[in-house]
Every structure is written in C-alpha cells, then in structure tokens.
Amino acid sequence: MSFMRTITAVSLAAALSMGTAVAADLALYSDKTPWNAGMTKLAEGASAASGATIKLQEITPTDKYQAFMQTSIAGNNAPAFFTWWNGQQLSDLVATGIAADLTPYWDQAIADGDFSADQKALVSVDGKPYGVLLNVANWVMFYNTAAFEKAGIAAPPTTWAEFIDACDKLKAAGFTPINAPASGGWMPFIWFSQLVLGTNPDSFVGLTDGSVAYDSADVQNAFKVWGEMYAKGYFTDPREQDDQKYFVDKSAAMFLVGDWHSGSFAEAGMEPGKDFKTFLMPSLSPDVQQSVIVEASPIVVSKAALDADPNLGKAVQSLMGADAANALGSTVQVYNGNLKAKAPNATIEANKELVATAKPRALVRWWEAVPSQIQGDLVAAMGAFMFNPTPEQATESMKTMQTINADYWASK
Structure with missing residues (x-):
C-alpha cells in the first residue's frame, strides 16, 4: 500500500485544507488494541487536562489502520490525535502538512527533565518534533x-x-x-x-x-x-x-x-x-x-485541531508527563521514555542495561x-x-x- 499515493490520488490540496471540522472529532486513533487499558488512561488524562472529550478509537490489524488513516487524511477527516511511526513514515506524513509542530511542548518537557534532546530527535523531521513519544523499545x-x-x-x-x-x-x-x-x-x-x-x-x-x-x-x-x-x-x-x-x-x-x-x-x-x-x-x-x-512510536497531533482549540496543548502536555508514562507502564507495561517514569517491568529495565553494557550500533527499524x-x-x-x-x-x-x-x- 502507499500512503502518499493515496493522498495524491484525491488531491494533496484537499488533505491540507481540513478546516476546523477536525477539532470536533476529538478522538485518539490507534492500531494498538493490546494496549487498550493504557491508551484509555492516556485519553482520559488528556481529556481532563484540556477540558475536551477525547475518546480512544482502535482499528486492527496495522494494514487496515493504515488504510483507514490514508482515507481519513485524504477525505479531510483526520482525527485530532493518532498513533504513527517515526523515521521515513513520519517524514511522509509531515509532508502532507497535517501534523502539528510540537516544538514548544518538547522544549518545556526537556527543560523539566522529562525527556532528552536525543529522544526529541526520534520524533523530529528537519529538526522539528511532530509527535509525542508513546513507545521507545x-x-x-x-x-x-x-x-x-x-x-x-x-x-x-x-x-x-x-x-x-x-x-x-x-x-x-x-x-x-x-x-x-x-x-x-x-x-x-x-x-x-x-x-x-x-x-x-x-x-x-x-x-x-x-x-x-x-x-x-x-x-x-x-x-x-x-x-x-x-x-x-x-x-x-x-x-x-x-x-x-x-x-x-x-x-x-x-x-x-x-x-x-x-x-x-x-x-x-x-x-x-x-x-x-x-x-x-x-x-x-x-x-x-x-x-x-530502536523503535520509537509517536502520537501525532492534527495541526488543524490544535489551531482550532489551543487548549489541546494541555492535552499534549498531559501525554508527555510522568503520570501518563506511569499509567501506560502500570497497565500494559509499555515504556515511553519519560526520564522521570518508572520502568514498567524487570525486562525493560534489564534491556536498558543490556544496551548500555554492549553499546551496539543503534538503528531505526526497517x-x-x-x-x-x-x-x-x-x-x-x-x-x-x-x-x-x-x-x-x-x-x-x-x-x-x-x-x-x-x-x-x-x-x-
């Protein structure tokens, strides 16, 4: 399947002109059904912080989720929040203009000691971050x-x-x-x-x-x-x-x-x-x-949604906080890299030690x-x-x- 081909087929211009309708569709879309309990906690925390109602929506398997997202973006109906991938996958998404630049939130999170500049780079394109870290594995x-x-x-x-x-x-x-x-x-x-x-x-x-x-x-x-x-x-x-x-x-x-x-x-x-x-x-x-x-999975925020409702910035801050990281870790034992959060389990803690000791060459997943x-x-x-x-x-x-x-x- 081809993300960019689908967008092009229905006109990239349409995908870039989503307007404020997106803001009314306050959903967090994901293909990560096994993480339901943790993702639900994230949506609840983001809702409480922003005053908006953000509902978790799940589609599996991954290929069906990608097809849904292609259609949604091409049809002017992208969700306010959705899980994605980093590397070239994120670069291709950013090229459509849909993703919000989250630089102010990342700058604050780094200043607060929640994340490092290296972690910011995992979800950045041309030096600008376009995602909140959901998983670092x-x-x-x-x-x-x-x-x-x-x-x-x-x-x-x-x-x-x-x-x-x-x-x-x-x-x-x-x-x-x-x-x-x-x-x-x-x-x-x-x-x-x-x-x-x-x-x-x-x-x-x-x-x-x-x-x-x-x-x-x-x-x-x-x-x-x-x-x-x-x-x-x-x-x-x-x-x-x-x-x-x-x-x-x-x-x-x-x-x-x-x-x-x-x-x-x-x-x-x-x-x-x-x-x-x-x-x-x-x-x-x-x-x-x-x-x-090293796999890094971001939650992407729709630029149109954030522009329409700046209070969604508080949802972004919530998703980047240690409380959100611990909620995710304690429910589904997934680690998002927050430096103040607890390691979700003994295996993830041990893996951090394995990598620190062996010092292997770290590469982005294929x-x-x-x-x-x-x-x-x-x-x-x-x-x-x-x-x-x-x-x-x-x-x-x-x-x-x-x-x-x-x-x-x-x-x-």
Whole structure:
C-alpha cells in the first residue's frame, strides 16, 4: 500500500485544507488494541487536562489502520490525535502538512527533565518534533527460561554459532526454537531485516535509502540463512494470526520482537524476569558489529485541531508527563521514555542495561526507515517467502523487491 499515493490520488490540496471540522472529532486513533487499558488512561488524562472529550478509537490489524488513516487524511477527516511511526513514515506524513509542530511542548518537557534532546530527535523531521513519544523499545530476543533450562542452555548465546547451537538444543528438547508469525500486515520484515542487519548493518541502512539493492550479495546471504533456518524447523507456522500464541503457550522458546511485547506476555501469565528474559541478537559473524533496532512510536497531533482549540496543548502536555508514562507502564507495561517514569517491568529495565553494557550500533527499524510508498509491497514479498521458504521463492522475492525498489528510486 502507499500512503502518499493515496493522498495524491484525491488531491494533496484537499488533505491540507481540513478546516476546523477536525477539532470536533476529538478522538485518539490507534492500531494498538493490546494496549487498550493504557491508551484509555492516556485519553482520559488528556481529556481532563484540556477540558475536551477525547475518546480512544482502535482499528486492527496495522494494514487496515493504515488504510483507514490514508482515507481519513485524504477525505479531510483526520482525527485530532493518532498513533504513527517515526523515521521515513513520519517524514511522509509531515509532508502532507497535517501534523502539528510540537516544538514548544518538547522544549518545556526537556527543560523539566522529562525527556532528552536525543529522544526529541526520534520524533523530529528537519529538526522539528511532530509527535509525542508513546513507545521507545529495544528489539531483543525474548526467551523462555524454563525451555532453556530443559534444553541445557546455561546462558544466552553471544555469537551466531552459539545461537544456532541453542536452536538445535531447543529443537532436540521438543520445542520449536523461534516464534515467527507473519500476521498483522507487517511482521514478515522482522527476520528479513534482522538477517540483513546481522550480515552487514551498512547494507541494512542502504536498503532504506536506495543505495543497496534488494538482490545484493548481503540480501542473498540473508535469504540463504533464513531458508536454512526454515529447513531445520526453527520457525513456527507463519499462518498463525495470534502473534504471541506459540511463545506464551511455551511450545516456542524464543521470540524476536520489541520489548513493548513484555506487557502482553505478562498479561498472558508469564512473569517478566522469571518466566522470560532477553538477550541481544548476535551478528552472523564476529567481524560484524553488533546492532540493535530502536523503535520509537509517536502520537501525532492534527495541526488543524490544535489551531482550532489551543487548549489541546494541555492535552499534549498531559501525554508527555510522568503520570501518563506511569499509567501506560502500570497497565500494559509499555515504556515511553519519560526520564522521570518508572520502568514498567524487570525486562525493560534489564534491556536498558543490556544496551548500555554492549553499546551496539543503534538503528531505526526497517518499517519506519523504508519509504512508505513501497513498504507494503516489500513486506508482501517477504511474506511470500515465509509461506514458501524455498531457494526459488527467495530468488523470486528478491527480484520482486528490487523491481519495486528500483522503480521507486528512479522516480525520485
């Protein structure tokens, strides 16, 4: 799917002239249904602070949410508040003129010690912040501690050879080593991007800016390793739509995902720091620098809504406060980066320590970094491989992705 193509098709001018009608539609739209309790608290706090009534509205899965937002913006009916993504996804949104510049609120939050300038940069485009941080997450490998113990794995792997050895031991002990769903319209990129990242972080970055081809040697290596892992039976059935099912039912021992998922595991009855812990994924070679993906999700404010009702600025301040951060953390165990807030659980606190100790190269997640115009089509090609992980399909997927990629950058 293409965010910008949809906007263009119905006239960008229309999308920029939303008027004050948006202000009457005081909703906080989100695709994060598992975070309902926390998101509801945020909406309630923002309502109390501003005097407005802000209702939470949820649409899932993610691809349906994106389609809804495309239509809403193109039809002059963007919500006052809505969750989005940073990186190129935020840049594309800002280009439509819909997002409010939140510089005054960020300046105050930094002065108050709630956030840092580096955190502001996570939701900035050309130096200006266009979002309130909702989630700041490290992408780590979760593992079931009981499964590791049963398989005789004394400590988390620190090299790729140790990781493959752990997978073999887990399989021998009766577990599927890795939970790897293709659900939600986005998850196929997880292992593709991790294996490219582990092969060559520079190639990972190059895929997002057009300087590296999707059929380059490093991508070919990633697909080769990915296929070998499927052939060895390391992954769960990608058709499962409950993305955490196999991890929480303990049939799969590991799950590579953002540490925001720790709250969902806890809600399912797993205790963070006891039933599951985490480790940073090693590179495929000791010669390759270890990297970690840092995901940052913003809440965007409609410029038209804020212009129509300046009191909504108080809602923005509420969303950036420590009380909001703790409400989110205590209900759904998601961390928004507020420096005065408590870490939601032992896993998120431990992950902060893991990153501080290892000092890996921090990179923007592929989903946010890739141009939005080609994001959906690229993910579909990755998903095609997950459903048919053969060398022939790998070649076909790479060919399809590079055609999409080359056509996009040729148009720039």
